Amino acid sequence: MILNFSSYHFKILALALCLGIVPTSVLGGILIFDNLNSNTSKLENELVLSTTNAANGYSEWIFEHVRQLEGISSDKQLISETNHMINSDENSPEHFFANFNLETKIGSELEKNPNFLEILICDTDGNVFFTSDISLPNVSQKNESHFQNALSGKIGISDVFLANKSLKNKFGVYENNLPTMLISSPIIGDVGIIGVLTARVDLSSPSSFSFAELDYRSVDSYVVNDENYFVATPKFLETELQKPELKLLASNPLSGEIIDIIQNYNDKGTNVNLIGYSNYNGDEVIGSIFPIEGTDMLYVVEINKNEAFIDIIQLQIFLYSSIGVLFSLIVSISLYFTSNLVTPIKKLKDVTHKVTEGNLDVVIDTKGKGEIHDLSDSFSSMVSSLKESRSLQAQAESKYRNLYEKSPALHRTVNTEGIILDCNESYAKRFGIPKNEIVGTSIFEHVSPEHTEYMKSVFEDWKNSGNVFDTEIWFKTKDGEKFPGLISVNNLYDTNGKLIGSNTLIQDISDFYKTLEAQEERKNVEQEMQQVKHLNKQKDEFLSIVSHELRTPLIPIKGNCEILLDKNFADQLTDDQRKFVESIVSNSKRLDVLIDKILLAQKLDLNKYQFSMSDVNATNLINDIFQSYNSLMKQKNIQFVNSIKDIPKVFCDENALHEVLTNLINNATEFVPPENGMIEVGANTKDGMVEFFVKDNGIGISKEKQERIFDKFYQLDSTHTRTHGGLGLGLAICQKLVKGMDGNIRVMSEEGKGTTFYFSLRSNV
Amino acid sequence: MKILIIDDDHETCNVLEQYLKLQGYYPTSVYDGKRGIDEIKSNHYDRVILDMSMPKASGIDVLNEIKDAVPEKPEKIVVYSAVPFSKEDENLIMSKGASALLSKKVGFPQLVQALV
Structure with a gap:
């Protein structure tokens, strides 16, 4: 499987990681913290307890020796012999026997307790007059603290010091630097303290009870003096190895600072170090330190840090591995989802993009099961119906295009700037301009100049109201012909509903105008005809009136003349009078003729003559x-x-x-x-x-x-x-x-x- | 011989009456078609001189009214009109029972000739 990593992969991975690892980590953290808390406090308690016990045990072990020494010093024979030694001359037989008896007595005591390396007796001035080891130098004990203490009636215990000479240890092996201490007990005679009994005790071989016991494999416990010198350790109980000079140093894991933990204990009284430090062996340990009462020694218990915190480490390991497993699981699941969920979704997304870009010829993989399949299926059928509707739309558009393009009406498409973006053939033909020259020009170029202002106002109205319907505008073709048209618009909007233009329909109504003009002309002609008819009628009437009204007065004129010219009056008129009357008659007749002519001329004019x-x-x-x-x-x-x-x-x-x-x-x-x-x-x-x-x-x-x-x-x-x-x-x-x-x-x-x-x-x- | 003159022009009627009296007739004048019809219906006249264009009833109306309604019709009805007639008018007038049709431009002597 080839993985195309997309942001989805990382998103899902991140989501899964957040959902899986973060709670685990938190939970783990809480677990570790709890565990650490309980573990450390338990450990601390254990450490402190065992150290305290061990220190007490060791102290007890030393006081056992003290008690033994007290027993020896209070022995009557020893007191008696000591008296003899003190009170007899050095070279006297009494002195000699006393010395001999002491030797016997001390010798048996030394055998009883192998930890007593040597025993010496000194007088109250500190002069040693008896020693179990003849090689021992006769050093005055006068200024020693243990001697002073003993002289005052108490038990004196010296600081730890190295033997400085080859001494046989518990195992019969001679050692040069055995850690020893001197214990002094007063020898009390009848008259009070007569001398001091001092024993050198081998500190390196305490009895086993005095060592710390803890349920850890790596427990290491030992006794040191306050100068960091090894005194005793179980490790060395059965070995002849030279005891190392011990440095109980701890390094601060944060600052790297070296701390002398004994110094630290003396200074601050802190007796547990759980942070850890390197011990004399170079091991990383935690430890506890406690003073051994009555001595200058301290008891130390150490546990390997790893072992001490094994639970927590195991927990950590478990946690880390859990997180690892979880991580792997999450990655695997993510990859699974990537291939089974994201990849199909991504494919679907790619297809969606293509569809969005208008490419409907996409192949949708509808294999598989589940929601993705259902989604793919739905999407596939959606694309199919989209295709179908696109096809229908395309058909409709083609039909519309044909209607637009082939329509005998004039169509043009304009934007809100009034620029023509498209027009149909009829439009181009009517204006006598090729379509490619029309596109990009302003609509106002096609308007008859005297209508430009009106057109502008119509255009502004349209931009504001979106309405233009059957508005009459006069256009001008390339040849200068002007024609009237009715403008109606079909608005175009963008997806936000903003007006971006219109398909404008222009109905050429010049024929209508011609018809109108023709009708008007006909009407005018009819009116004229009507007028002519009316005039003719008036003329006819005039004709009748003229003939009637002009002729009527002539009748009595002529009639009177005819009466005068009648035979009944003939005799009564002179010749001149008759001539006058006859002149009236003839002129009347001329008037008749003139009237006749006028009437005749009129008749002929009006084609009324039959x-x-x-x-x-x-x-x-x-x-x-x-x-x-x-x-x-x-x-x-x-x-x-x-x-x-x-x-x-x-x-x-x-x-x-x-x-x-x-x-x-x-x-x-x-x-x-x-x-x-x-x-x-x-x-x-x-x-x-x-x-x-x-x-x-x-x-x-x-x-x-x-x-x-x-x-x-x-x-x-x-x-x-x-x-x-x-x-x-x-x-x-x-x-x-x-x-x-x-x-x-x-x-x-x-x-x-x-x-x-x-x-x-x-x-x- | 009683002659009825029906003409809206009083002067014409007066002069014609005078002339006809001179010639020995008994003329009477009425000045509109309506009275002309009444007169003809109520009194007998031997001759009628009838103008065409008149108020109330025209010459044609008069001719129409008296054509059948009058038991003793005037012997001759001479239409004496100032209005020139077309052939159709002439034919119509003659068919309505007029005896003669004269233009007013002809003198009284010719009118009397037509009456006799």
């Missing part, structure tokens, strides 16, 4: 006209020529033809010269048409005037001093009537020579 077409015998018509004009022409001295020959019947309205002819004839009479005036009326047949003409020898019409003579109210003579009257309606009426009968009218004229009007009408014959 032509009743029929085949008309024009020859007869013209003949009748000639008849009626005859007298007038004679009166005006005009030569009136009728050059009509046989012409076929003409298809026309008879009244209209009559009107045209009489109009032209009347017109001609206006312009012919007063003398030798001539008017000719005739007709020619040509291509199924009959062309009539009215010719005069009048003043003629200039070319430019010829073009306008058929205009209504056009006056040939428009000067202020016009000599020719009329409303200027005659020729206009003629043209309208001829054209109304499918004919043509034209003029041929030369100024000063005359004018000829031609008009042609259809002939069905």
Whole structure:
């Protein structure tokens, strides 16, 4: 298994370690501390007790010797012989025997107690007069403390000192430096103290009871003097080894300072050292020290430190190994979890990352059992449904994209800066700009300049409210074409719900406007039509009013004249009066004619004139006209020529033809010269048409005037001093009537020579 | 011969009455169509001179009213109008029982001719 170490591994490991090791350590610590406490106090007690016992034992052992010495000194024979020795001459036989008896006595005493190395007797002045060892120098004991003590009646005990000479020890072996002490007891005779008995005692071989007994394998107990010299130790009881000079030194484990523990004991009275120190053998020990009463010696008990604290060490070892095992267990478990929990989780996490990044094509290992498997399974199905929904979304997006892209409506996507981020084909096409040139430009560039300010306010409103719906804006294409559009937005928000832009829909409503304009135009036309109709109606009414109102006053005028001209009154009028009345009648009739003309011209203008077409015998018509004009022409001295020959019947309205002819004839009479005036009326047949003409020898019409003579109210003579009257309606009426009968009218004229009007009408014959 | 003149223009009526009296007739004038109808219904007239455009009832109304309702109809009803007629108007008026249709521009002598 390859482990990819991730932070999870370390986290789990750390957690496990915290959960496992820390409590164990604490528990262990508490155990050790408790154990240490109970152990050390027990140890201390044991040590102190055994040291005290041993010291007491050793002391007892020494006093046994003292008691023995007292027994010897109080022996009557010894006292007696001592008296003899003191009170007899040195060379006397009495002295000699006494000495001999003492030797015997002491010799037996020495045999009884092998620890007594030698015995000497001195007088009260300290002079030695008897010694068991002849090699002993005769040294005055006078200044020795043990002697002084004995002399005062007590037992005197000297300090420990080395023998300084070869002495046989307990085992019969000679030693040079045996530790010894001198014990003195007074010899009391009848008269008081007569001498002092002193024995040298071998201190190195105490009886076994006096050694400390402790339940430790490494117990070491020995007696030292206060100058750190070995006095006795069980180790040396059965050996001939030279006893070492002992240094009971302890090194402070913290500061490394060397402490002389005997000095330390003397100074501070501390008799137990559990911290440990190096003993004379170099061993690491703990120890206890206690003074031996009545001597300058001390008793020391030591135990190997390791052994002494074996429980605690074992506990420590157990604890450390437990922690080790625990650690290994935890690491193993962590690794197990790493491979079985973290690794799948990590894989799942990696997959999650991929999914987050949008990669849904991930393989999820759903092998295994348990929650991880369930999680993987759920995640797998989640990814599947995500895939599915993504696919649906993609389809929807694609559909939307197509809708957006292919929509005939104009779409664009803008941000809140008004920059176009995207647009559809319709948009690009409508504005006549390639899409890539549109993207990145400002929306205001597409707005008709006079609408820019309004657009800005709409845009600001949108940013504040998020609302734009069917707002009308005028746009401008690249070609400068302006068109109206309705803007609606579909807002875009980020995940925090902040407005970031919009999909804008623009409905091009120029067609609507065109329709509207067309409708308006139609409406206007209809209105105009209505107005025209109304005007026409008014004109019709005007026509009726004019004819009625103008003609009505004429009726009584003419009627009164006719009464006057009636035969009943004929005789009552003078000739002049008759002429006046007749003038009134004729002028009334002229007024009638004028009214008729106005009405006719109006009718023709409004196409109200109803032509009743029929085949008309024009020859007869013209003949009748000639008849009626005859007298007038004679009166005006005009030569009136009728050059009509046989012409076929003409298809026309008879009244209209009559009107045209009489109009032209009347017109001609206006312009012919007063003398030798001539008017000719005739007709020619040509291509199924009959062309009539009215010719005069009048003043003629200039070319430019010829073009306008058929205009209504056009006056040939428009000067202020016009000599020719009329409303200027005659020729206009003629043209309208001829054209109304499918004919043509034209003029041929030369100024000063005359004018000829031609008009042609259809002939069905 | 009793002649009823129906015309809203008083002057015309007066002069025409004078003229007709001179010619030996017995003319009476009324000045609107309504009274014209009443007059024709209540009194017998030999001839009627009828204007067309009048208040209360027009010449056409008068023609319509008297066409069937009057037992003894006037022998001739001459329409004498200042308004020019179209052919259709003429036909309509004639069909309603008018005897003749004259424009007011024609003089009284021609009117009398049409009456007789």
